Amino acid sequence: MVMPLKKITEVGLIERFAKALKPCDPSVVVSIGDDAAVVRGAKGCYRLYTVDMLVEGTHFKKGESYKKVGYKAMAVSISDIAAMGGEPQYALISVGLPKKNAQTEAQKLFKGAASCARKFNVDVIGGDTNCSSKLVIDCFVAGKVEEKNLALRSGAKPGDHIFVSGLLGGSILGKHLTFEPRLKEARFLVKNFKVTSMIDLSDGLGVDLNRLSYASALGAIIFEDRIPMARGVKKIKNALFDGEDFELLFTLSPEDSFRLLRMMKKNKFAMSFYQIGRMTDFFSGVRMMTRENKVEEVGCDGFKHF
The missing domain is CATH 3.90.650.10 (PurM-like C-terminal domain)
Incomplete structure (x- = not known):
């Protein structure tokens, strides 16, 4: 039986994905279920990967400063890397924007994200944009951590x-x-x-x-x-x-x-x-x-x- 989305908790949804998407590659050390995924990197080092989506009406109110929303979007993913004991390095940003004043608001959004990225030495190396009925922003951040320091x-x-x-x-x-x-x-x-x-x-x-x-x-x-x-x-x-x-x-x-x-x-x-x-x-x-x-x-x- 298919469960209505309104009755699915975030934890339950993640557990369903984890069961269905078990990794095949032995280089994956930690998959779904922690603050970031962990993959074997260079000797003595792990790669860290995390992504967070912010949705208008759930993570911020309609009318909030786009610059602040952009900052927050980058900051929440950097926080995930921190929770693993690691250092963030690269980011990709995907955005869904309402058509009204899209170009002006997008500049504010990316200005906020860029200010956070610069503060923590993160290079924004790509992303995607699209039209949306309300603002959605998603930041993927990659980082690294020494094996001995992984938390x-x-x-x-x-x-x-x-x-x-x-x-x-x-x-x-x-x-x-x-x-x-x-x-x-x-x-x-x-x-x-x-x-x-x-x-x-x-x-x-x-x-x-x-x-x-x-x-x-x-x-x-x-x-x-x-x-x-x-x-x-x-x-x-x-x-x-x-x-x-x-x-x-x-x-x-x-x-x-x-x-x-x-x-x-x-x-x-x-x-x-x-x-x-x-x-x-x-x-x-x-x-x-x-x-x-x-x-x-x-x-x-x-x-x-x-």
Whole structure:
């Protein structure tokens, strides 16, 4: 029986594609299901490939600045490469544009995408344009990562400490169009620590920590009073479920965790990392210890693509 699209979740759709499109080439290390695909490259190096589509009405409102939309389109794919521990190198951009003022609006769109690409040393080497009833933009980004520095969603161990790289919630107020991919932070982490797992927070802490836990076949416990909330965010549900924070969510062994926390106490440490919980094998899924010392399940009620 064919299921109506409105009843298909993003995760369910991805799982269907993964089953139907299993790779044949042995050079494919990681296929569908992580922040980027991983393919063997030169000796000691992997190639990374990711693509993200932004659709008017789902990822940005009609009437938003085309320049900001272009910036965001490039930034979300760069964020995926960062979550794998890698460095972005090349990009292809495909755009569907409404006919009205198409040339003028396209210039704004590409100006935004180009500004983000330049900032992170990404060469835009091609793409495609077409007519569309509403704005759609899709950025494919290719990058690289050293084999020893590759970070996946699936490597967390029981007892690992859970971190985020910044403040959460309230992205709909504008941050989702102007955020900076945590590329510098990701490269610092993989070069100095054994990052056991990592994902970028595109759909919200609740959703993405559940994804990481599922991929690692573990549970997770987080603590409400440790979750860093963005300015103006007053309710924990916004920090958990608003989505599109594009911070890093990652795990470290207790030893590496304590070493990172010691480094952060030193003067002139320019990055912020927040330890919010730990991985566990006592249960599956994600639970949160509230400020009232009650344990609650954290579901997958974050950003919805369908």
